[in-house]
Amino acid sequence: MAYFGFKNLSSLSNVDMTIYRYVTQHQEQVVYMRVRDIAKNAHVSNSSVMRFIHKIGFSSFPAFKAYIKSTPNIQESPTNSFHFINKSRFPDDIEEQVTVVADFLFQCDNIITFGIGNSGFIAAYAARKMANIGFNTMAITDSTYPIPNKLANTSNNAIICFSVSGETPELIEGLNPFVNNQDTAIISITGNKMSTISRMSKFSLSYQEPETRINKFYDLSSQIPAVYIAEAITSLMEKQSKL
Known part of the structure; x- marks a missing residue:
């Protein structure tokens, strides 16, 4: 959860983790989505998305999207951390x-x-x-x-x-x-x-x-x-x- 600067993992529910995984796996698309788009694709409710956003420390949905847009895609591996050897x-x-x-x-x-x-x-x-x-x-x-x-x-x-x-x-x-x-x-x-x-x-x-x-x-x-x-x-x- 360090991606969002949030480290209290034990406070996140299964629904929260579902939203988190969807957002991190579809970062480039999420920056253009509405709350209901994320909810629909993650198979959760609109209110669950907003509770997740507030729980990880963002005051609003626009602030949440601005953070994602300014953060490098974590699905990429710029340091090749797991490409140890060939x-x-x-x-x-x-x-x-x-x-x-x-x-x-x-x-x-x-x-x-x-x-x-x-x-x-x-x-x-x-x-x-x-x-x-x-x-x-x-x-x-x-x-x-x-x-x-x-x-x-x-x-x-x-x-x-x-x-x-x-x-x-x-x-x-x-x-x-x-x-x-x-x-x-x-x-x-x-x-x-x-x-x-x-x-x-x-x-x-x-x-x-x-x-x-x-x-x-x-x-x-x-x-x-x-x-x-x-x-x-x-x-x-x-x-x-x-x-």
Whole structure:
């Protein structure tokens, strides 16, 4: 109800909500309508329309129409708020790359997902998804965690590192012991194919996502592309486990 600057939703009846939905869905037409036109099309009475107008704070029907006329059409999506992603955000061969990585992970004995900050949440999500389908998976979201000790005397391991920039110093330091390691492969999921973390990896899955920060430390970069890739990997692993 913010469209009308009215936030007391609990005070609106079902009839009020019917009028509201009609007005917001037919904004361009409503500015040329009379009260009885709105009432007829919304299947309510003339008095219900006027009660609604007064309830949301307008003194008259002309004032109500003037407000609608001066307000951008809320049915349009000028910011594309729900157009989060499309295939152009990924390399042309992303599906082939994901298939190769899923096949590799399917054969691993131990899988660690690694990330900090917002990427840490995605790492934890991916680890839980893989654990749900039966893989020995652990999420590490603390950059100081002794991963080499965790994987000591083990082999056939994978570390999946999540990083939008691919340049996070703490992640690079944590991955360093495993570069060219015969027992542990690094897999990166990053928004920068040419990044340090990407170049450290045996497999690098990339996407296009600009790093966005406020006051240097507050990360607003979208994690949706990384989630897409993680979902695609776990989906393929699940299919293989059912064969």
